[in-house]
Amino acid sequence: MAKVLMKGNEAIAEAAIKAGCTHYFGYPITPQNQIPEYMSKRMPQVGGTFIQAESEVSAINMVYGAAGAGARAMTSSSSPGISLKQEGLSYIACAQLPCVVVNMIRSGPGLGGILPSQGDYFQATKGGGHGDYHLVVLAPSGVQEAADLVAEAFDIADEYRIPVMILGDGMIGQMMEPVEFKKHEGRELPEKTWAANGWKNKNHARRVVNSLYIEAEAMEEVNRQLQEKYAEITKKETRVQEFMTEDADYIIAAFGTTARIAKNAALKAREMGIKVGVIRPITLWPFPAEAFAQAAEHVKGILCVEMNTGQMVEDVKLSVNGKVPVEFYGTTGGFVPTPAAVVDALEKLKEGK
Secondary structure, three states: OOOEEEEHHHHHHHHHHHOOOOEEEEOOOOOOOHHHHHHHHHHHHOOOEEEEOOOHHHHHHHHHHHHHOOOOEEEEEOHHHHHHOHHHHHHHHHHOOOEEEEEEEEOOOOOOOOOEOOOOHHHHHOOOOOOOOOOEEEOOOOHHHHHHHHHHHHHHHHHHOOEEEEEEEHHHHHOEEEEOOOOOOOOOOOOOOOOOOOOOOOOOOOOOOOOOOOOHHHHHHHHHHHHHHHHHHHHHHOOEEEEOOOOOOEEEEOOOHHHHHHHHHHHHHHHOOOOEEEEEEOEEEOOOHHHHHHHOOOOOEEEEEEOOOOOOHHHHHHHHOOOOOEEEEEOOOOOOOOHHHHHHHHHHHHHOO
16 A cells, blocks of 8 residues: 555544544544544544544543443543543543543643643553553554554554553654555454443343442452453563664663654764664553663663653663663753754763763
8 A cells, every 4th residue: 555644643543443443532632633633524434433522521431431332442632631531541441441542742731832742651651540550551653653553552452451542742643754554464352242232132141331349359359350461461562662772882761753863862972982772662551671671781871861851760760770870861841852962961971970
C-alpha cells in the first residue's frame, strides 16, 4: 500500500478504524481535535458509532459501557481532559475491560497551553486514578509508529483485558509524515466470553461487568488477579529501542518525539569525541528497567531528556540502583529541547558538574 501524508492525529484515527474500532466517544480539546473530527466523518462510513459526549467524564463512561459489551472502543483527549477521565479509567481497570485511550499531551499544570509537553508521564504510568492499577502505556516517536502501535494497543487490550494508552504530545498529533497502513498480522485473541452483550435465549449464565466489591476478600482477590496480570504483561510486553549503546560511555534516556532529538544530540556528541547512545522506552509502563540496568554495567552516566521537570528520572534511577549518576535536562511550557542544549547537558555530565 502506498504511503499517505497525514497528520499524526488523523493517522491514529484511521489506524484505529483499520484495527476494528467500532465505537469512538470523545470531546474536543486541542491539540487532539483532529481525532474526533476525523472519527465523526469516518465512523459512519464503516458502520461504526461516533458520539461527541457532553464531557470527558461522559466519554470515558461510554467507553466503559461499549467495552463491557465486547466492542473495540476508544477515546482520546489532551491533558486536562485525560484528568477528567481518571475515575472512569480506574473503574475500567477494575472491571478488567479492554479499551484504547489516546493522550496528546499539552503543557500544564492547570489548563496550561496548547503546546507540546511530556508532563503527563506520572499520571499515565503510576495510575492517575484511585487504587492499585496500571494501564499499558505506549509512547510512539513518530507518526508511522503511532499508527502501528494503535493496532498493537487494541490487541494488547483484548489479550489481557486492560486499558491501553497511546501517550503522545502535541508535536506527534500535529506533525505530518508519510504513513503506510500496513497489514496487521494480529494475535490469536481469546473469545470475549465475559462480555455483557445480551442474555436472552443464550446458553450461558448471566454476565455481569462490575467494579464494586463490598467484601474485603472479594476486593483482595481482584487485586491479586490484577497484579498477576501486570507481572505477565511486564514479562511479555516490555518494549525498548536502543541506539548506538554498544560502545557508549554515556546514555541519553528519552521517549516519544524527544527521543528523536536525543538521537541527533548523540550523533553530534560523537562528532565531538563523546561516545553517546540512546535508550528509548516504547512501553513507559511496563518500564524497560532491564535495559537501563544492563547499560549501568558499562556506562559512566545517564542523562534523562524530557519535556517536563524530570518525571521519567525516577524510573531510570530505580532501574540503575545507584550504579551510575543519573542527571536531567528538560524543558517546559511548550519549549522543545534542541540537540545543542542536550549536548551541553551531556558535557556537564561528563565533567561532573
